[in-house]
Amino acid sequence: MSGSQNTSMTIGSLANAAEINVETIRYYQRLGLMTEPEKPLGGIRRYNDDALARLRFIRRARWLGFSLEEIGELLKLEDGTHCDEAKALGGRKLGNVRDKIRSLQQIEGVLDQLVEECCTQKDNVSCPLIASLHEGFETVTQ
Amino acid sequence: MSGSQNTSMTIGSLANAAEINVETIRYYQRLGLMTEPEKPLGGIRRYNDDALARLRFIRRARWLGFSLEEIGELLKLEDGTHCDEAKALGGRKLGNVRDKIRSLQQIEGVLDQLVEECCTQKDNVSCPLIASLHEGFETVTQ
């Protein structure tokens, strides 16, 4: 779609572009979340936009509460691997994501209401945030 | 709505009900996320359903990627505190939550498509998950 410019960065400029620490990139490489490009015989490794996109994805997924291990699983879905396996995993992750969306939407509704009503009604003692969560939620973890 | 039963638990049964460790509850108390109920003179503290609801909320918020500090801020909104302040904070948090929802919905769309198309089309080499995230996203942190 939009042309892929800026191919071939050093790890430093990559880190800069992704707004993370160089060491963090190396760390992700050690964990296998990023592949280390070939080093040209006593030279310096070069990174392209795919690496940048991958880093941004990792950052966002982290921000959304996924562990690096989970992110690794999500990223495995990329590598046109074994279809059935990927499909199953994808399905599970999808459920996971939808649970998170539902939870966030609940919180959204409550926060929205809270911001709306805040100064309007004075004698609202109890907490809508918590009250609205009284209806139990499945033990969603993982 | 539904009657509040099971008031007055020990910390052990509270932990049990919330499916977390006793030590974690104490930890939250130390951080000020939970208040420690009065100890009846050489006796044992008792907890009610509010404490349970609060714990469940904390757990869910953690799962959604909020730090304990952020959760503390969210919980402050409860304590009928200074309206304007709460309103501002609530507004900010609301934006935060909506960003998360949008991000998750993007991931949801991609995962859904991936699970759908997985085995259908063979020669799909590149990664939709990552590809779909090529369109930059604001630096959303905090």
Next chain:
DNA sequence: CTTACCTCCGTAGTCGACTACGGAGTCAAA
């Protein structure tokens, strides 16, 4: 009133996710 199982509380350990450090090598501009 003993026994088993809690609570209480302070301190210390663990684990995931970074982040820093240091010395040797590389590259580009002046």
Next chain:
DNA sequence: TTTGACTCCGTAGTCGACTACGGAGGTAAG
């Protein structure tokens, strides 16, 4: 060709969020 900034890589430190430990005391069943 020197200088300054950066890469490489292994190891070690930090930080947030728990989790464990241990000894003194409470509590309830038999």
